[in-house]
Amino acid sequence: MSTVKGVAPPIEKYDGSSLRVLIVHARWNITVVDALIKGAIDTMTNEYSVKSENITIQSVSGSYELPFATQRLIAASRLQATPNAAELFSSTPAGEQTGPPPVNTQTFDVAICIGVLIKGSTMHFEYIADAVSNGIMRVGLDSGIPCVFGILTCLNDDQALERAGLGSSDKKHNHGIDWGHCAVELAVKNRGWMAGKI
Numbered sequence: 591m592s593t594v595k596g597v598a599p600p601i602e603k604y605d606g607s608s609l610r611v612l613i614v615h616a617r618w619n620i621t622v623v624d625a626l627i628k629g630a631i632d633t634m635t636n637e638y639s640v641k642s643e644n645i646t647i648q649s650v651s652g653s654y655e656l657p658f659a660t661q662r663l664i665a666a667s668r669l670q671a672t673p674n675a676a677e678l679f680s681s682t683p684a685g686e687q688t689g690p691p692p693v694n695t696q697t698f699d700v701a702i703c704i705g706v707l708i709k710g711s712t713m714h715f716e717y718i719a720d721a722v723s724n725g726i727m728r729v730g731l732d733s734g735i736p737c738v739f740g741i742l743t744c745l746n747d748d749q750a751l752e753r754a755g756l757g758s759s760d761k762k763h764n765h766g767i768d769w770g771h772c773a774v775e776l777a778v779k780n781r782g783w784m785a786g787k788i
């Protein structure tokens with residue numbers, strides 16, 4: 591029997607040709623992470639014309655580091671985009687502001703945080719999964735830049751491989767593809783929302 595699980599295809603054909611995308615990934619479980627990154631990038635470039643030169647890729651050691659690194663990279667990009675950005679935020683240090691930027695200080699339209707957690711013998715997995723999911727949500731809401739939750743939380747190696755399209759079953763599926771679709775849709779919609787369009 592086929593499954594009811596999964597995301598419906600996007601309603602529109604979004605144009606990603608001017609989007610700027612930040613990918614921040616962990617290097618833990620890198621074989622799986624690499625496949626997920628490839629799935630996301632191929633989807634964005636092949637299906638939405640996102641330019642590869644507009645995709646910035648940065649890595650950190652583990653998934654726990656993803657929210658912090660993403661927050662700092664967004665802050666750094668704003669400083670780069672507007673030389674006097676620090677002054678625009680005046681009393682608050684760069685990176686600690688909440689809400690959308692005041693003017694034209696955004697270099698990334700969307701961030702995708704990619705990591706793979708595989709449960710071991712201790713509670714390590716549970717703590718990291720909880721912290722990372724909350725952290726990524728917080729960075730998105732605080733910065734006003736959508737942050738895609740590209741984290742696999744797997745109970746064993748096989749679950750991780752299947753969800754990166756590397757497994758041996760006929761149900762294997764690369765979730766990086768879904769994250770690519772999700773990133774473009776949210777980035778394009780958010781540009782409209784920021785301009786007051788509903």
Ligand SMILES: Nc1c(NC[C@H](O)[C@H](O)[C@H](O)CO)[nH]c(=O)[nH]c1=O
Pocket residue numbers: 616617618619651652653654655705706707708709714718
């Ligand atoms: N066990 C996994 C980790 N653990 C490392 C942490 O994310 C972190 O780097 C460390 O605690 C230092 O702060 N990371 C993953 O991405 N995946 C795992 O399965």
Ligand SMILES: CC(=O)[C@@H](O)COP(=O)(O)O
Pocket residue numbers: 709710711712713714715
């Ligand atoms: C703190 C660690 O990285 C490690 O002890 C976690 O162990 P496990 O992955 O078996 O839960």
